[in-house]
Amino acid sequence: MPHDVSSSEPSTREQVGRAALVADLLTAQSNHISSLKWAVGILEGKISLRNSLAEVQAEALRTPFRDVMGALNRLKDTVEKSHDETVKRLGREVNESLDQVRRALLSIGDWLSASTDPTILYPREALQRVPLEEILERTYVEMGSSFDRKRLVVRGTEGITVTTAPARLSAIITALLENALRHGGPGSIELDCSVSVQQDLKLVVSDRGPGLRGNDPELLFRPKPQMPTETQEWAPLLGLGLFLTRMMAESLGGTVTLSDRDGGGMDVTVVLPQRRRRDVQFGGT
Numbered sequence: 001m002p003h004d005v006s007s008s009e010p011s012t013r014e015q016v017g018r019a020a021l022v023a024d025l026l027t028a029q030s031n032h033i034s035s036l037k038w039a040v041g042i043l044e045g046k047i048s049l050r051n052s053l054a055e056v057q058a059e060a061l062r063t064p065f066r067d068v069m070g071a072l073n074r075l076k077d078t079v080e081k082s083h084d085e086t087v088k089r090l091g092r093e094v095n096e097s098l099d100q101v102r103r104a105l106l107s108i109g110d111w112l113s114a115s116t117d118p119t120i121l122y123p124r125e126a127l128q129r130v131p132l133e134e135i136l137e138r139t140y141v142e143m144g145s146s147f148d149r150k151r152l153v154v155r156g157t158e159g160i161t162v163t164t165a166p167a168r169l170s171a172i173i174t175a176l177l178e179n180a181l182r183h184g185g186p187g188s189i190e191l192d193c194s195v196s197v198q199q200d201l202k203l204v205v206s207d208r209g210p211g212l213r214g215n216d217p218e219l220l221f222r223p224k225p226q227m228p229t230e231t232q233e234w235a236p237l238l239g240l241g242l243f244l245t246r247m248m249a250e251s252l253g254g255t256v257t258l259s260d261r262d263g264g265g266m267d268v269t270v271v272l273p274q275r276r277r278r279d280v281q282f283g284g285t
Contacts, residue, residue, distance in 0.1 A: 021171070021244065025251050028168065058112040062105060069101045129161035132193060132201075138166065139173045152177065156193040162201050163274040168248050175244040176205040176268055184209035184265065201272045208265040217258040221246050245270065 072094055079091035136157065140149060162169065173191075180189045184207025192204040212220070221242050245268070246256040254272035261267050 021247075024167070024171075025247065028165070028251055054112055058108050061108050065101050065105050065108070069098065069105075072098050072101065129163055130166055132157045132160040132162050135162065135166055135169050136173065139170045139177070142170060143174055143177065147177075147181075151181070151188050153188050153190045154193070155191070160193055160195055160201075162272075164201060164252055164272050168252060169272070172245055172248045172270060172272075173203065175242070175248070176203070176270065179242055179245070179268070180205050180207040180209075183207070196271075199274050201274070203270045203272075205268045205270075206261055206265060208261075208263075211260040211264060211266045212258060220258060221256075242268065 076091060076094045076098065079087055079094060082088065082091075136154065140147065177189065177191070187208040190204075190206040192206070194202045196202060242256070242258075249256050249270050249272060252272050254270060257269045259267050259269070
């Protein structure tokens, strides 16, 4: 499935398309850095607030126990001065009560230490989710009417929801399909979708083309400009298939691997971890 090594210059349309994709990545990286800074600030604020509230709560709990302990200590002093056996028996009960109050105060101290421990992580917020089938429909629309959906066999999408950035996920799938349609022979193209135990989204696009043919897979990730035709509405992506796939996948913390397919052809496997909540809006990156 190697790309055509044509030396023709990319068209203006291709250059504009590539520039838009690079801009998207730069914007995504900028947003990611801003998100990290924002998250750190929020986390610091939460830790400070948590610690302050914990200290206030601990002090509110300690105060009545300290008052009780003071009263018991005064009673203990009085009892110790008495020679009455009944009063002395009362003194033993006072000592037991004092031990219970001390243990309660120690427990409050332990609770405060645990509550303000900086290694304790906050529970992750529930992620918004987008059905994978919606992402695929978006991809079909973006590829246009010249894309022959009859050649595409899709499996495993039912019930799968993702938190990966929809715009980039759609771009990844578009690039995968474009690459398979151009270099995978005339047969059907298969897209298998699944979610791992670790909640990673796995996409495998398979074709019946020539496969790797002993080539170094890294060579297939190099962009090879192709001249678009009037009937190919995804022209800005031509020649960028695997290069774009890996660039976009890595921007989301994912991986792309190539392997020969049993019986001929190639499998392109993309694994994407689930992303931050801000990534799931269709209007974003």
